[in-house]
Amino acid sequence: MDRIVIQGGARLNGRIAISGAKNSALKLMAAALLTDEPLILTNMPRLADSRFMGHLLARLGLRVEEGPGAQMQLHADEITDTFAPYDLVRKMRATFNVLGPLVAREGRARVSLPGGCAIGARPVDLHLKALETLGAQITLEEGYVDARAPAGGLVGGEVDLPFASVGATEHTMLAAALARGETVIENAAREPEIADLAACLTAMGAEVEGAGSSTIRIQGRERLKGVTHAVVGDRIETATYALAVAAAGGDVVLDGAVWAHNKALWNAMNEAGVTVQPVEGGVRVERNGARVKGVDIETQPYPGFPTDAQAQFMALMTTAEGTSVIRETIFENRFMHAPELTRLGADISVNGNEAVVRGVPRLKGAPVMATDLRASVSLVIAGLAAEGETVVNRVYHLDRGFERLEAKLSGCGARIERQSEPAES
Numbered sequence: 001m002d003r004i005v006i007q008g009g010a011r012l013n014g015r016i017a018i019s020g021a022k023n024s025a026l027k028l029m030a031a032a033l034l035t036d037e038p039l040i041l042t043n044m045p046r047l048a049d050s051r052f053m054g055h056l057l058a059r060l061g062l063r064v065e066e067g068p069g070a071q072m073q074l075h076a077d078e079i080t081d082t083f084a085p086y087d088l089v090r091k092m093r094a095t096f097n098v099l100g101p102l103v104a105r106e107g108r109a110r111v112s113l114p115g116g117c118a119i120g121a122r123p124v125d126l127h128l129k130a131l132e133t134l135g136a137q138i139t140l141e142e143g144y145v146d147a148r149a150p151a152g153g154l155v156g157g158e159v160d161l162p163f164a165s166v167g168a169t170e171h172t173m174l175a176a177a178l179a180r181g182e183t184v185i186e187n188a189a190r191e192p193e194i195a196d197l198a199a200c201l202t203a204m205g206a207e208v209e210g211a212g213s214s215t216i217r218i219q220g221r222e223r224l225k226g227v228t229h230a231v232v233g234d235r236i237e238t239a240t241y242a243l244a245v246a247a248a249g250g251d252v253v254l255d256g257a258v259w260a261h262n263k264a265l266w267n268a269m270n271e272a273g274v275t276v277q278p279v280e281g282g283v284r285v286e287r288n289g290a291r292v293k294g295v296d297i298e299t300q301p302y303p304g305f306p307t308d309a310q311a312q313f314m315a316l317m318t319t320a321e322g323t324s325v326i327r328e329t330i331f332e333n334r335f336m337h338a339p340e341l342t343r344l345g346a347d348i349s350v351n352g353n354e355a356v357v358r359g360v361p362r363l364k365g366a367p368v369m370a371t372d373l374r375a376s377v378s379l380v381i382a383g384l385a386a387e388g389e390t391v392v393n394r395v396y397h398l399d400r401g402f403e404r405l406e407a408k409l410s411g412c413g414a415r416i417e418r419q420s421e422p423a424e425s
């Protein structure tokens, strides 16, 4: 198993190219199930998660080919299987989103309940209720969801989400694109990834209105067509590198970052004393000199502060002047990085969904364990800011969602490398 070794203390200077968003790319890949024509995705991030989603789709009969550059072609001219087994679904959340498209196109599917980062209970009740509203008959058995469409296929309906779930909104959109008539989603999630999926489905022939607002209307079509679609830039990767520069100090332009997608983060970083500004084609982040100041944040659905950047923000706050209160409201178990940050000398106390971070003048490198995707990268950020050597173990979590992390950071002067762990004797 690989590990990441960081010699902390180097400032970051230069440019980092932001990849396509993992959390958009995976749902766009699921959209390929909706058409018998090829779907070509450009600006695709090359990640363990996208490869894994590719394996699942190949198992269902799709031809999945990685093209030159950041391109991927997915072709579902025929769906040969509607069964998504546990082994291909358990590792990540987005695989579950094949259920709706399969039922919409093939009339039935059997899909394992999903996995994903262990940051909370993460039920799928809202996904299932939405599919039932579109007419699917659902049974749960032995860890699998069995779904069947009525004769004549799924029919549009009114889906009122009690919580603005990202996954349930996307899942409903995917199924509704091939359902008869109109589907209206109330209290829809408003994340940029939703707008990205809406743009792709619209290009494929469905009519999707209101993505980015709380009410989304989808006119389904009997048939959708293949298109070429560019995946939106990754706002969480953007947030991560912005916070890495803030923690380590330096001056970096994040090429391909979308300023408008991270407003809540920019406000918090400004308040902490970091200079962030939009520049042509990206975002520039600078911190030279003074320590950052402690800032309170609370995670919220978009456009609020993203839960996927909470761990990275906490890493920055560990060396702030003053105290920062960090409240996590989306997932009930998303502070697993706190005890690991403490190994580096951070002063953090967690009480329920609140973490109080009392800034210390400096961190000192230590061996730490990655527990989930964003927690892992928060340890990398802390390691970059710390004195001495930090070793981040169990980095397979990182590889799920960060493309060429060491190369991107070392290109800006970080002393970071990947090592293969010696086999245990």
Ligand SMILES: CC(=O)N[C@H]1[C@@H](OP(=O)(O)OP(=O)(O)OC[C@H]2O[C@@H](n3ccc(=O)[nH]c3=O)[C@H](O)[C@@H]2O)O[C@H](CO)[C@@H](O)[C@@H]1O
Pocket: 023, 024, 026, 093, 094, 120, 121, 122, 123, 124, 125, 126, 127, 128, 163, 164, 165, 166, 167, 168, 307, 308, 330, 331, 332
């Ligand atoms: C692959 C992907 O895109 N993952 C992202 C997606 O996850 P995901 O789509 O799982 O997140 P949701 O917005 O659905 O979940 C938010 C909250 O709603 C709860 N819930 C959700 C669905 C449901 O049927 N029932 C239910 O109770 C969840 O347990 C959680 O507490 O959005 C999250 C919130 O921005 C991000 O942290 C994840 O990185």
Ligand SMILES: C=C(OP(=O)(O)O)C(=O)O
Pocket: 023, 092, 093, 094, 115, 116, 117, 118, 119, 308, 373, 374, 401
């Ligand atoms: C939690 C994440 O992913 P998943 O939903 O696949 O667990 C994430 O991207 O931070």
